[in-house]
Amino acid sequence: MFEELPLFPLQASTFAGQVDALYFFLVAMATFFVVLIFGTVIYFTAKYRRRSATERPPPIHIDMRLEILWSIIPLILVMISFGWGASLFVHMSQAPEDALELRAVGRQWMWKLQHPSGAREINQMHSPVGKPIKVILASEDVVHSFYVPAFRIKMDVVPGRYTATWFEANREGEFHLFCTEYCGTQHSGMIGRVVAMKPVDYQRWLTSQAGEEPIAVSGERLFQQLRCETCHQTTSTAQGPALTGLFGRQVKLESGESVLADEAYIRESILNPHNKIVAGYRPIMPTYQGQISEDALHQIIVYLRTLGRAPEEKNPS
Ligand code: HEC
Ligand SMILES: [Cu+2]
Structure with a gap:
């Protein structure tokens, strides 16, 4: 709609129109009230100015209906903005599964x-x-x-x-x-x-873009190079837990809590393994902080994810 105006960037995603609609609604609402309030202030300043030194205005009696009206209307408008903004925010924060x-x-x-x-x-x-x-x-x-x-x-x-x-x-x-x-x-x-x-x-x-291997393959190679395998085998050992099917599962910790094994957890397990100790294991895993680049971490995590998800994650019912 406003594409001819150089002020506005193109609308090139499915969000763009929705974000702009909310934006214009907020601007229109704010403009309307600014004009209404300042217009009234200026008009009344002139209309009810003091005309003589002895003038005393008559007392004002509150009209409850008016009070309620101008509390309810802003409340409704604010709730509309909130509901609209929140639903758009939630939609924009949750990527579809198949992304x-x-x-x-x-x-x-x-x-x-x-x-x-x-x-x-x-x-x-x-x-x-x-x-x-x-x-x-x-x-x-x-x-x-x-x-x-x-x-x-x-x-x-x-x-x-x-x-x-x-x-x-x-x-x-x-x-x-x-x-x-x-x-x-x-x-x-x-x-x-x-x-x-x-x-x-x-x-x-x-x-x-030839010559590149899939992220998961790079991750698997790093997993071997960094000798994660010495402790993490396909079956759990006294050394370390098996990482197969880890992603998406609830992990029981030594502290009695359980945490969801998402990317943040796996990232933390590699960089600060002592923060959350898996129940039944000793804290012998060394930290890899400063030894793995962010690119490499991405790759390892993608690789660990390909080792399978927990069954309840795979078939949400
Ligand atoms: C010296 C042995 C050892 C090495 C080497 C090691 N780990 Fe671990 N790892 C462990 C142990 C023991 C645990 C469980 C205790 C804990 O949470 O620290 C663990 C836990 C983990 C967990 C959390 C597992 C779960 O079930 O919640 C992940 C993920 C992990 N390691 C990844 C790695 C990666 C990736 C590497 C290589 C960069 C690696 N580990 C190298 C011993 C090791
Ligand atoms: Cu920057």
């Missing part, structure tokens, strides 16, 4: 991306139109923020943890990718582009 997963790492001052097939890119993100795409984000140094205005998505990238965002592009084209969290002297140069293309073109592009 294609891209893994990204932000660092001073570039974006590194890897596709499930292994294809890597720097400051570029090729993606198919009409498919949900989830981007799992990690930072190697400071806080960055992954921002694609045309998709109306923005997600902070925080060192020490994963964050994620998703989108479904609804038109082909090239769109800006910005870092929108000040991250050092060359922050303004931390820009890239998203190339949204037809699914067939995306497949063609993937095959043209």
Whole structure:
């Protein structure tokens, strides 16, 4: 609708129209009340100004109906904004299960991306139109923020943890990718582009990126190179628990609690193994903090996930 105006970025994802609609609703509501309130203030200032030094206004009696009316109407409007905003927020925070997963790492001052097939890119993100795409984000140094205005998505990238965002592009084209969290002297140069293309073109592009192995294969190789295997075999040993089927399962901890084995848990288990000890095991796993890059962690986690999910995760009923 506002595409001719250079003020507004293109609407290139399924979210864009919805985000804009909410935005314009809020702007329209705010404008309406600003005009109404300031207009009334100015008008009444003139109308009821003091006309003589001895003038005393008559006492005012409260009209309850009016009081209730101007409490209820704002309440309804605020609840509409809240409900609308919250449902859109929840929708935008939950990537569909079948989303294609891209893994990204932000660092001073570039974006590194890897596709499930292994294809890597720097400051570029090729993606198919009409498919949900989830981007799992990690930072190697400071806080960055992954921002694609045309998709109306923005997600902070925080060192020490994963964050994620998703989108479904609804038109082909090239769109800006910005870092929108000040991250050092060359922050303004931390820009890239998203190339949204037809699914067939995306497949063609993937095959043209020869020489890369799938993320899970790199992860498996790292698992061997880092000698995780000495303690983690396919069956549980006195040394370490089997990691098959770990992802998505509830893990019993030595402390008596149980935790869901999601990506955050697996990440923590590798970097700070002593934070959460699996019940029945001794805390002998060394920390890999500082020895595994964010890229490598992504790969190991993808590999561990391919070792199977817990049955209840596989068939949600
Ligand atoms: C010296 C043996 C040893 C090595 C080497 C080792 N681990 Fe562990 N690991 C353990 C033990 C013991 C536990 C269970 C106790 C705990 O939670 O720390 C464990 C727990 C884990 C868990 C949590 C498992 C669960 O069931 O919740 C993960 C994930 C994990 N390790 C991954 C790795 C990866 C990846 C590597 C290689 C980079 C690795 N480990 C290397 C001994 C080891
Ligand atoms: Cu940045």
